[in-house]
Amino acid sequence: MVNISIPKTPYRKVPAPWRAAYEAHIQIVERQVAVVAAWVLLITVVFYQFTHQLRLGHNADVWLTEAACRLPVLLCALLTLVSHYTGKPRCQSRYLLRAMGLSVMTMILSLFLVHYSGQHENIYQVTNGMVISFFGVTVLSVRGPKEFWLLFAVPLAIFVPVALAMGIATKALLPFLFDPMVMMVIGFVLSEALRQLRKGEFLARQQLREQATTDQLTGLLNRRAMLQLLEQEHARAQRYGATYSLILGDLDRFKGVNDRYGHNIGDIVLQETAHRLKRQIRAEDALCRWGGEEFLILLPQTSLDGALHVAEKARLALADEPMEAGEHSIHQTISLGMTSCQGGNDIESAIKRADDALYLAKENGRNRIEVIAAPGLEPPVTADDIKPAQTGAP
Numbered sequence: 001m002v003n004i005s006i007p008k009t010p011y012r013k014v015p016a017p018w019r020a021a022y023e024a025h026i027q028i029v030e031r032q033v034a035v036v037a038a039w040v041l042l043i044t045v046v047f048y049q050f051t052h053q054l055r056l057g058h059n060a061d062v063w064l065t066e067a068a069c070r071l072p073v074l075l076c077a078l079l080t081l082v083s084h085y086t087g088k089p090r091c092q093s094r095y096l097l098r099a100m101g102l103s104v105m106t107m108i109l110s111l112f113l114v115h116y117s118g119q120h121e122n123i124y125q126v127t128n129g130m131v132i133s134f135f136g137v138t139v140l141s142v143r144g145p146k147e148f149w150l151l152f153a154v155p156l157a158i159f160v161p162v163a164l165a166m167g168i169a170t171k172a173l174l175p176f177l178f179d180p181m182v183m184m185v186i187g188f189v190l191s192e193a194l195r196q197l198r199k200g201e202f203l204a205r206q207q208l209r210e211q212a213t214t215d216q217l218t219g220l221l222n223r224r225a226m227l228q229l230l231e232q233e234h235a236r237a238q239r240y241g242a243t244y245s246l247i248l249g250d251l252d253r254f255k256g257v258n259d260r261y262g263h264n265i266g267d268i269v270l271q272e273t274a275h276r277l278k279r280q281i282r283a284e285d286a287l288c289r290w291g292g293e294e295f296l297i298l299l300p301q302t303s304l305d306g307a308l309h310v311a312e313k314a315r316l317a318l319a320d321e322p323m324e325a326g327e328h329s330i331h332q333t334i335s336l337g338m339t340s341c342q343g344g345n346d347i348e349s350a351i352k353r354a355d356d357a358l359y360l361a362k363e364n365g366r367n368r369i370e371v372i373a374a375p376g377l378e379p380p381v382t383a384d385d386i387k388p389a390q391t392g393a394p
C-alpha cells in the first residue's frame with residue numbers, strides 16, 4: 001500500500017518552484033472563464049438588444065443609443081471567441097477578460113446615464129441590469145483583488161464625475177447604486193472564495209504529484225520519475241543520435257552500517273549520500289534513489305568521457321570525507337557502474353549494462369568505477385584509466 005503523508009500545515013502561498021505551474025494553471029482557468037463569459041455576453045447582449053421594443057416600447061433613437069453602448073461588449077466577446085477557436089489574434093485571456101469586464105461596466109453605466117437623463121421610467125430595468133452586470137464582472141476577475149479593483153474602480157471613477165457633470169446629485173444616485181454595490185460585494189466575496197479554493201486544490205494536487213515522484217527519505221526523484229525521464233532522454237537520443245550516459249552507484253557494505261549503528265544512522269548515511277551526489281551533477285542531469293542503497297544518475301547528451309569525470313567526482317565525494325551521523329563518523333564508499341547509450345537498443349539493456357558494470361566494480365574490490373560501453377560504442381577510457389580504487393568501506 002502506498003503511504004502518502006499529508007503535511008500538517010498545508011501551503012498557503014505558492015512555493016517558488018511551483019510558480020510557473022501555477023501561472024499555467026491560472027491561464028487555463030482564465031481561458032475557460034473567458035470563453036464561457038464571451039458566449040454568455042454574446043447571447044444576452046443580442047437578446048437584450050432585440051427585445052428592446054418589447055421591454056421599453058418603440059423609440060428608434062434609444063434603440064440606436066443602446067446598440068452603440070452594447071457594441072463594444074459584442075466586439076470584445078467576438079474577439080475572445082475568434083481568438084479562442086482560430087488561435088488568431090494571439091491574445092492572452094487575461095487581457096480579453098479585462099476588455100470584456102471594462103466594456104460591460106461601460107455599457108451598463110452608460111445605459112444608466114442615458115435612461116436616467118431621458119426616459120426615467122425605464123431606470124429600474126437598467127438598475128436590474130446593473131445588479132446582474134456587477135455580479136457578472138466579479139466573476140471575470142480570476143486573478144483576484146487587483147483585477148477586481150481595475151474592473152470596478154476605473155469605470156466608476158469615470159462614471160461618478162460624468163453623472164455629477166450631467167446634474168445628477170450624489171444623493172439621487174445612491175438609491176440606484178445601492179443594490180448593484182451590494183451585489184458587487186457578494187460577487188467579490190464569492191469569487192475570492194472560489195479563487196482560494198482553486199489555489200488550495202492546485203497546491204494539494206501539486207503536493208501529491210511531488211510525493212508520487214519523490215523519494216521520501218532522501219528527497220531525490222524516485223525510480224518511477226527517473227524511468228519517465230529516461231524514456232524522454234532515450235527517445236531524444238534515438239531521434240537525434242545524441243549520447244546519454246548512466247551511472248549506477250551502490251553503497252559499499254551498507255548492511256554493515258545498519259547492523260552496527262542501527263537503521264536510523266543508516267538513513268542519515270543515505271540522506272548524506274544523496275546530498276553529496278547531488279552536488280556533483282548539473283541542473284540538467286537527474287539523480288534518483290533507484291533502490292534501497294542504489295542511486296542512478298542520468299547525464300543527458302553526455303558521452304562516456306564526460307560521464308567518467310562525474311562518476312569519479314561522485315566516488316570521491318564519499319570516499320574523501322567521512323560522514324558525521326549522530327556521534328559516529330562513518331567512512332562510507334560507493335561503487336559505480338557506467339554505460340552510455342545512443343538510443344539504439346531499449347532502455348532496459350542500457351540499465352542492465354550499468355548494473356553489470358556495477359557488479360564488476362563490486363567484484364573488483366568496491367569503491368571503484370567500471371564501464372561497459374554500448375555495443376558498437378568504444379569506451380574512450382577503460383576502468384584501468386581510473387585512479388585505482390581505495391578500499392575503505394566500513
Ligand SMILES: Nc1nc2c(ncn2[C@@H]2O[C@H](COP(=O)(O)OP(=O)(O)OP(=O)(O)O)[C@@H](O)[C@H]2O)c(=O)[nH]1
Pocket residue numbers: 217250251252253254255256258262263264265266267270291292293362366
Ligand atoms: N537504513 C536503511 N537501510 C536500507 C534502506 N534500504 C535498504 N537498506 C539496507 O541496505 C542494505 C543493503 O545490503 P546488501 O544488499 O547486502 O549490500 P551491502 O551490505 O551494501 O554490500 P555490497 O553492496 O555488496 O557492498 C540492507 O541491509 C538493507 O536493509 C533504507 O531505506 N534505510
